[in-house]
Amino acid sequence: MNQLANKYDFRVPRYTSYPTAPHFHDGITGDVASDWLGALDPAEPLSLYFHIPFCDSMCWFCGCYTKIVNRYDPIAAYLETLLKEVDLIADKLPTRFKAEHLHWGGGSPTMLTPKDWQRLIDRLRERFDISETAEIAVELDPRDATEDYIKGIAKAGVNRASIGVQDFHAEVQEAINRIQPFEVTKQVIDWLRQYGITSINMDLMYGLPHQTTERVIDQVDRAVSLAPERIALFGYAHVPWMKEHQKMISEADLPGADARWEQSETASDRLVELGYVRIGFDHFAHPDDSLAIALNNGTLHRNFQGYTADKASTLIGFGASAISSLPQGYLQNHLPMKSYTSAIEKAELPVARGIAVEQDDLLRRKIIEHLMCDMAVDLKAVAQEFDTAPENFQAELDRLQPYVEDGICTLEEFKITVNEDARPFVRLIAAAFDSYLNKAAEPGQEVKRHSRAV
Numbered sequence: 001m002n003q004l005a006n007k008y009d010f011r012v013p014r015y016t017s018y019p020t021a022p023h024f025h026d027g028i029t030g031d032v033a034s035d036w037l038g039a040l041d042p043a044e045p046l047s048l049y050f051h052i053p054f055c056d057s058m059c060w061f062c063g064c065y066t067k068i069v070n071r072y073d074p075i076a077a078y079l080e081t082l083l084k085e086v087d088l089i090a091d092k093l094p095t096r097f098k099a100e101h102l103h104w105g106g107g108s109p110t111m112l113t114p115k116d117w118q119r120l121i122d123r124l125r126e127r128f129d130i131s132e133t134a135e136i137a138v139e140l141d142p143r144d145a146t147e148d149y150i151k152g153i154a155k156a157g158v159n160r161a162s163i164g165v166q167d168f169h170a171e172v173q174e175a176i177n178r179i180q181p182f183e184v185t186k187q188v189i190d191w192l193r194q195y196g197i198t199s200i201n202m203d204l205m206y207g208l209p210h211q212t213t214e215r216v217i218d219q220v221d222r223a224v225s226l227a228p229e230r231i232a233l234f235g236y237a238h239v240p241w242m243k244e245h246q247k248m249i250s251e252a253d254l255p256g257a258d259a260r261w262e263q264s265e266t267a268s269d270r271l272v273e274l275g276y277v278r279i280g281f282d283h284f285a286h287p288d289d290s291l292a293i294a295l296n297n298g299t300l301h302r303n304f305q306g307y308t309a310d311k312a313s314t315l316i317g318f319g320a321s322a323i324s325s326l327p328q329g330y331l332q333n334h335l336p337m338k339s340y341t342s343a344i345e346k347a348e349l350p351v352a353r354g355i356a357v358e359q360d361d362l363l364r365r366k367i368i369e370h371l372m373c374d375m376a377v378d379l380k381a382v383a384q385e386f387d388t389a390p391e392n393f394q395a396e397l398d399r400l401q402p403y404v405e406d407g408i409c410t411l412e413e414f415k416i417t418v419n420e421d422a423r424p425f426v427r428l429i430a431a432a433f434d435s436y437l438n439k440a441a442e443p444g445q446e447v448k449r450h451s452r453a454v
């Protein structure tokens with residue numbers, strides 16, 4: 001498999017949506033969004049996502065949409081805009097909807113004061129029916145999560161936290177501009193548990209500068225000593241043509257394709273050895289965690305936050321750059337903060353682009369989601385669901401032939417299975433069904449705007 005990581009060192013999407021974001025276009029704006037929101041089925045509960053695009057220092061590896069601020073004023077102003085967006089969207093909905101999943105991401109939601117946190121959640125409880133059992137999750141940066149903050153969010157109802165760690169080694173931390181001693185991470189986890197936020201995910205990374213397989217194993221052991229319920233193990237996506245600050249990372253210090261492969265696979269094996277269930281290609285969970293249970297039940301999904309047990313058909317994203325997924329298609333908010341704010345000031349939905357989904361998109365999305373979540377798909381079953389024939393996928397099956405020959409996947413009748421030791425290649429298998437990508441380039445050709453497949 002190691003040699004194959006070099007052979008198939010292609011750039012493909014991460015498939016957190018299908019069609020993927022580069023295919024969104026500006027023909028979809030606020031008016032379309034307004035119609036789509038107005039036509040939502042009140043019987044279907046919503047998931048809500050809030051993007052907080054602020055941090056107090058830049059990690060050189062960061063691929064997220066965020067801005068460095070050292071005053072609270074811009075964050076306070078952003079919160080006012082977010083509150084207006086909540087009202088704007090709630091006004092477009094046909095009724096007061098139930099919300100069962102709420103997620104704060106960024107950037108660093110830790111940048112909000114507990115008081116502003118409470119204001120936002122109070123407004124949400126006013127405008128949406130947030131059930132007692134709702135999952136309320138927050139991504140937090142341990143370097144600025146104080147005890148008061150954790151106490152505050154726990155009081156506001158947060159019951160799940162995802163904390164950024166990346167790597168515990170000083171040399172790596174220095175190279176990525178993120179100094180975060182082990183004790184800081186441990187203290188935050190202790191506070192989370194103390195205040196009742198007991199479902200904890202930890203983000204780790206491989207492929208960072210100065211990382212070696214030994215170091216990645218050691219960081220896995222240290223992470224597991226803190227017993228998080230979930231661990232995400234992300235491969236560093238180096239895209240300096242899109243993220244200028246990544247140029248601060250010297251490419252000479254980055255592990256190559258085969259070293260990345262070894263780091264990813266050795267760390268994954270270690271996590272499995274330590275009792276975690278492998279979820280998709282980059283997540284791990286305790287066997288009694290809802291992600292592992294969803295995997296077992298065949299109800300695991302993939303959305304913009306990665307793997308999820310959330311089965312809501314509608315996810316509404318709030319904040320600059322946030323993406324919504326509606327039954328009719330995807331919407332993305334303006335990304336320059338100025339355009340986002342000015343649309344809301346004019347009482348317009350701040351939608352910059354999107355894409356309406358056709359039947360063929362839904363069919364391919366289902367195939368891709370099965371592959372990404374279950375590492376297998378039965379084309380016959382999916383085709384039947386969509387009233388079509390699996391034979392229509394002959395071109396896609398032909399594209400998979402080199403992967404079958406190299407032992408990456410097997411093909412039995414119309415059932416595709418990604419081999420256990422080839423999980424990191426799943427994005428390549430999924431890409432064979434991506435008709436937008438295949439219009440632009442045959443798989444096997446490098447598609448520059450995406451990150452490495454492995």
Ligand SMILES: C[S@@+](CC[C@H](N)C(=O)[O-])C[C@H]1O[C@@H](n2cnc3c(N)ncnc32)[C@H](O)[C@@H]1O
Pocket residue numbers: 061062063064105106107108109139140141142163164165166203204205234235236237238
């Ligand atoms: C929004 S941050 C998490 C919360 C908080 N801002 C923090 O860093 O602690 C999301 C996660 O994405 C991952 N990430 C960010 N940039 C990445 C990149 N270029 N490649 C792969 N993963 C990346 C990191 O693991 C990070 O913890």
Ligand code: SF4
Pocket residue numbers: 054055057058059062063064066106107108141164
């Ligand atoms: S990794 Fe997290 S803390 Fe670091 S810059 Fe990105 S969003 Fe901010």
